[in-house]
Amino acid sequence: xxxxxxSPRHEVTEMGQEVTLRCKPISGHNSLFWYRQTMxxxxxxxxxxxxxxxxxxxxxxxxxxxxxxxxxxxxxxKIQPSEPRDSAVYFxxxxxxxxxxxxxxFGPGTRLTxx
Amino acid sequence: AQSVTQLGSHVSVSEGALxxxxxxxxxxxxxxLFWYVQYPNQGLQLLLKYTTGATLVKGINGFEAExxxxxTSFHLTKPSAHMSDAAEYFCAVQETSGSRLTFGEGTQLTVxx
Numbered sequence: 001x002x003x004x005x006x007s008p009r010h011e012v013t014e015m016g017q018e019v020t021l022r023c024k025p026i027s028g029h030n031s032l033f034w035y036r037q038t039m040x041x042x043x044x045x046x047x048x049x050x051x052x053x054x055x056x057x058x059x060x061x062x063x064x065x066x067x068x069x070x071x072x073x074x075x076x077x078k079i080q081p082s083e084p085r086d087s088a089v090y091f092x093x094x095x096x097x098x099x100x101x102x103x104x105x106f107g108p109g110t111r112l113t114x115x
Numbered sequence: 116a117q118s119v120t121q122l123g124s125h126v127s128v129s130e131g132a133l134x135x136x137x138x139x140x141x142x143x144x145x146x147x148l149f150w151y152v153q154y155p156n157q158g159l160q161l162l163l164k165y166t167t168g169a170t171l172v173k174g175i176n177g178f179e180a181e182x183x184x185x186x187t188s189f190h191l192t193k194p195s196a197h198m199s200d201a202a203e204y205f206c207a208v209q210e211t212s213g214s215r216l217t218f219g220e221g222t223q224l225t226v227x228x
Contacts (some may be wrong), residue, residue, distance in 0.1 A: 004158070031214075033216075042218055042219070042220050042221060043159075043205065043218040043221075044218075045215055045216060045217075048214065048215075050214075055214070056214070056215060091158055091159070093158075093159075098214035099214075100147035100149075100164070100166055100209045100211075101166060103161050103164075104161070104216070106158030106159040106160070107158050108156070108157055108158050109156075109157075109158055
């Protein structure tokens with residue numbers, strides 16, 4: 001299995017531009033999580049989906065952030081417009097379910113730099 | 116609300132020495148507990164977890180952790196450090212009634228030759 005796939009691995013953009021991060025979960029996994037990692041705030045859960053439905057988006061920082069999961073094999077996290085404070089590493093993770101008995105497998109992350 | 120505190124953002128040990136990374140949690144009920152490792156430029160990998168049962172949990176790469184309810188702790192140990200253990204380690208908690216993982220600030224482990 002290829003594991004969780006994220007693209008791009010690195011993204012550099014200018015303030016005000018739209019940014020779209022992509023994630024392909026492990027085949028057969030029905031839960032998907034988006035995390036953000038910064039020096040200041042550490043690792044934070046932004047949103048998670050179960051069976052393609054958003055379950056908890058309380059971690060999404062503001063309306064500039066949106067996430068979708070149109071099917072079981074693809075999810076996007078969009079920032080529009082982007083700001084320098086959005087610079088971070090964004091991780092996607094997937095699992096067989098949301099129970100703690102189901103391990104979350106993390107992708108390699110997308111390092112976003114907003115100038 | 117639950118929270119996780121990792122004592123020491125940086126820990127340095129010599130190769131072959133004991134590794135001890137500390138984690139304390141705050142939760143209204145005993146949660147599920149996890150340790151993850153992150154190597155440079157990679158995602159997180161699960162080392163071990165405690166859900167129920169035996170309070171001493173063994174994980175990959177020779178690591179283990181003990182859940183101590185009275186001390187609200189879940190410290191990670193390894194008897195003998197290896198150079199390949201150099202990484203960042205995260206403790207995390209998950210409430211039994213929810214799905215959200217809450218992570219600690221992380222501890223950077225350095226192993227000196």
